[in-house]
Amino acid sequence: MLWLSEILLQNMELKSFIELSSIVRQKAKAGERFFRMDVKPPFGDTPDDWEDRLEAAFSGDVSD
Secondary structure (H helix, E strand, O other), X not given: OEEHHXXXXXXXXXXXXXXXXXXXXXXXXXXXXXXXXOOOOOOOOOOOOHHHXXXXXXXXOOOO
C-alpha cells in the first residue's frame, strides 16, 4: 500500500504538485497497486481537485 504521506516524507526535496504527480506516476509504473491519500500536499500549486489529479496520475490517465 502506497500512502501519500509516505511519498512526501521520503521525497522532502519535492517543491511542487507537478513533481509530486510525477513521483506518484513512477511509483505506479514500478508496480504499486494501491494508493491512499491521507494528507493534503503542502505545495502552493496544489489544485482544488488534487485528489482526482493524483488518482489519475497513479492510474496512468494523464501525463504532464
